[in-house]
Amino acid sequence: MKHHQNSEQRRTSRTLAQSMVLLLALFAVVLGSAGRVAAAAEIEVDAPAESTVGESVQITATVTDGGVPVADAVVTVTRQAEIGGQSGFVELDSGVTDEAGVVQLEFVQNAAPSDAEHLQVELQGDNGVEAATKFDMTVLDGPQQVSATSGADVGIINKYWLIGVLALVWFFVIAATVQLLVISRSSDGSTHSNRVIPYFMVGFVLFTGLGMFYVVLTQPSMHANLAPNDEFDRVPTAYVGEVYPYLGLGGDPADRPDDLSGEVLFVQAGCASCHGIDANGAIVGGELDDGVLDDTDEFTEAIREGPDGMPVYDDVLLSQAEIDRIIEFLQSTRSAANP
Amino acid sequence: MEALIDEPDTSDTTWEDRLENKVLIPGTKTGLAFKLWIGGLLLVLLIGVVAYVNQYNNGLYVTGMRDRISWGIYIAAFVFFAGISMAGTLMSAILRITKATWRTPVTRFAEAITVMGLVTAGLFVIVDMGQPTRLYQMYLNGNWQSPLMWDMMAITVYLTSSVVYLLIPMIPDLAFFRDGLPGRVPRAQSWMYGTLSFGWIENPPQRRALAKAVAILTILIIPVAVTVHTVLSFVFSTTVRVSWNSTSFGFFFVAGAIFSGVAVLIIVFAVVRRRYHLEEYITERQFTYLGYLMAAMSMILIYTNATEFITKGFKASDDDLFAFRELFATKFAPLFWFYFFGGLVLPVLIVAFKRTRTITGLVVASSFAVVAMFVERYFIVVAGMSVPLMPYEPSTYAPTATEWAIVAGGFALFLLFLTVFTRLFPILAVWEMKHEHHERKEVTA
Numbered sequence: 001m002k003h004h005q006n007s008e009q010r011r012t013s014r015t016l017a018q019s020m021v022l023l024l025a026l027f028a029v030v031l032g033s034a035g036r037v038a039a040a041a042e043i044e045v046d047a048p049a050e051s052t053v054g055e056s057v058q059i060t061a062t063v064t065d066g067g068v069p070v071a072d073a074v075v076t077v078t079r080q081a082e083i084g085g086q087s088g089f090v091e092l093d094s095g096v097t098d099e100a101g102v103v104q105l106e107f108v109q110n111a112a113p114s115d116a117e118h119l120q121v122e123l124q125g126d127n128g129v130e131a132a133t134k135f136d137m138t139v140l141d142g143p144q145q146v147s148a149t150s151g152a153d154v155g156i157i158n159k160y161w162l163i164g165v166l167a168l169v170w171f172f173v174i175a176a177t178v179q180l181l182v183i184s185r186s187s188d189g190s191t192h193s194n195r196v197i198p199y200f201m202v203g204f205v206l207f208t209g210l211g212m213f214y215v216v217l218t219q220p221s222m223h224a225n226l227a228p229n230d231e232f233d234r235v236p237t238a239y240v241g242e243v244y245p246y247l248g249l250g251g252d253p254a255d256r257p258d259d260l261s262g263e264v265l266f267v268q269a270g271c272a273s274c275h276g277i278d279a280n281g282a283i284v285g286g287e288l289d290d291g292v293l294d295d296t297d298e299f300t301e302a303i304r305e306g307p308d309g310m311p312v313y314d315d316v317l318l319s320q321a322e323i324d325r326i327i328e329f330l331q332s333t334r335s336a337a338n339p
Numbered sequence: 340m341e342a343l344i345d346e347p348d349t350s351d352t353t354w355e356d357r358l359e360n361k362v363l364i365p366g367t368k369t370g371l372a373f374k375l376w377i378g379g380l381l382l383v384l385l386i387g388v389v390a391y392v393n394q395y396n397n398g399l400y401v402t403g404m405r406d407r408i409s410w411g412i413y414i415a416a417f418v419f420f421a422g423i424s425m426a427g428t429l430m431s432a433i434l435r436i437t438k439a440t441w442r443t444p445v446t447r448f449a450e451a452i453t454v455m456g457l458v459t460a461g462l463f464v465i466v467d468m469g470q471p472t473r474l475y476q477m478y479l480n481g482n483w484q485s486p487l488m489w490d491m492m493a494i495t496v497y498l499t500s501s502v503v504y505l506l507i508p509m510i511p512d513l514a515f516f517r518d519g520l521p522g523r524v525p526r527a528q529s530w531m532y533g534t535l536s537f538g539w540i541e542n543p544p545q546r547r548a549l550a551k552a553v554a555i556l557t558i559l560i561i562p563v564a565v566t567v568h569t570v571l572s573f574v575f576s577t578t579v580r581v582s583w584n585s586t587s588f589g590f591f592f593v594a595g596a597i598f599s600g601v602a603v604l605i606i607v608f609a610v611v612r613r614r615y616h617l618e619e620y621i622t623e624r625q626f627t628y629l630g631y632l633m634a635a636m637s638m639i640l641i642y643t644n645a646t647e648f649i650t651k652g653f654k655a656s657d658d659d660l661f662a663f664r665e666l667f668a669t670k671f672a673p674l675f676w677f678y679f680f681g682g683l684v685l686p687v688l689i690v691a692f693k694r695t696r697t698i699t700g701l702v703v704a705s706s707f708a709v710v711a712m713f714v715e716r717y718f719i720v721v722a723g724m725s726v727p728l729m730p731y732e733p734s735t736y737a738p739t740a741t742e743w744a745i746v747a748g749g750f751a752l753f754l755l756f757l758t759v760f761t762r763l764f765p766i767l768a769v770w771e772m773k774h775e776h777h778e779r780k781e782v783t784a
Contacts, residue, residue, distance in 0.1 A: 215478050
């Protein structure tokens, strides 16, 4: 009897515990859905339909919840960035809504990989993005994103002043050196001295001085960082640091994600900085065309040994598997370009 | 202050003969110690060359320099040697302009150190290049908006004019060697004296031409030297690095250059004086004066450090505080405090007290100063580079064995240049010394 009573009691307490757990779970669900209800907010975005590279873009976002403005909400505007098959949203600006639920966001338009920019205004909550509104923007061509706004352009300060100063200084240096000729020619010939070498010396100084003028006169007077001109136009490059933290060269391969695509590696290892983002060749590095890629062993050997002043990539900088992926990437783009 | 008063004239009839004999000795005499010294220097230089060949074949990857700290001990050595070359200008040109008579035994070496320091400095720029065969691109396709271009132009003018400035006042002495060493030296050496003395027979037109050239160069070389060292500082202060954001860097570099140059001069003089027994000509007077100059420059440097750190520390941005913490308290603190107390304060103290103001004391002070100035160049370069520009982990740098070997090779090359110079060329400006001696005798008569 006593035993029976015990089992009865046990059953009762088990039921109690079970219902408690159920109740708790129910409570959690209600609480959770309450939270979701609270965050079922809407973001209304007022953004221009198009933007120009290098200019700032203003966006007004209004956050409402069932028609009621939400104040003190953290809102960000992000753009979709893509490289080597990896894609994600990168923050451009963030702000906090005011009493009316309105926030002003602003960013400078970077050169976009295509004509359209895919943007998203996000409401940030404790558990990440709680609401988002996507919108597109047409990107118009403009000067490169880094345009020099500092510095003064004073017309009368130009390179002719530099040339003038150089001329003055070299005039004196040459005038002093010519005295060697005077000394040599004033000799009575009683000593054994070479009459040709003084001319050589004066000639050398003259050559060096005139060489300096050649250097100044032949150099481009446009800084490569300023507005694009025919010779120094810059190409838009990928923004590696935005998707992946910048790792730099020479790191331990174990620290690198082992799923980096050939395209990412091509940029990250620095290949693109000489050969161009599409491997079409540039001033320093040549085009990596089918001819170069035909013999993959030779190509790998070139990466390892660095011909014609190219940096040497040993197996710390690029593993064999990584080189294979780069070759794969290059071959795919080549065959796409020349079917 | 007795040292500022001229010593009693100890002239006698054989003063000139003794001077001439003394100066001719190095050209003819070589001992075992000399050969060992040359051999040792050549060995260090050879190790440096081997290390450089290794670096050339494998790229700058064999150095400690990486993407975040991309300048290291080579650039420090470049600035150091360029700084040493300032000594020549200051000693020779400024003192010649003001007709300071005590300078005459000092000038020749000062001018030689200028040329040798500059050549060594230039080599370190090439060593720092990953692909030195592209140097010619600087001339053909350079961009003169780059401070490196200004540097190249300033150094070209400075090197050319200092070679001429070394050569022209040496012509009468080379003529003296040409006449005084016939048959005592190899033929090639005699030929060199004959050629480089440009048929000097000391006739009036030659004297006029010489005086003209010396006058032009003496005045020209002072502003040129100042531009060289300020433009050198532009390479840093126009680069976006927190510690280099300074408008007083030019002043800072010129002061440091004069300081280290004078210190090197004192050491070189002490060695040469002892080795070739020139006690009669390079007297304690020269050492004391150079010591005073060094102490003054040292105090100026202490002050320039204060201006640098007070102006930045007063505003104290986060980046500045990071740089200060590394410099004063953590990574570079031992180097900085050695520089400050060992390299700047100690020389002042040594010069300040009469008991320590001896030639030995001054050589000790100078040695500290020279080491400290190298250390200063090192932490200006590396500590400046180590402040992150973006939110990445601060990087570290340490010279590798290859870099140490090449830097040691550079020092060996500089000393080798200097040794060969003392061996082959008139180390004292005999002509100017005689001239001054005559003038002094006339005044006393």
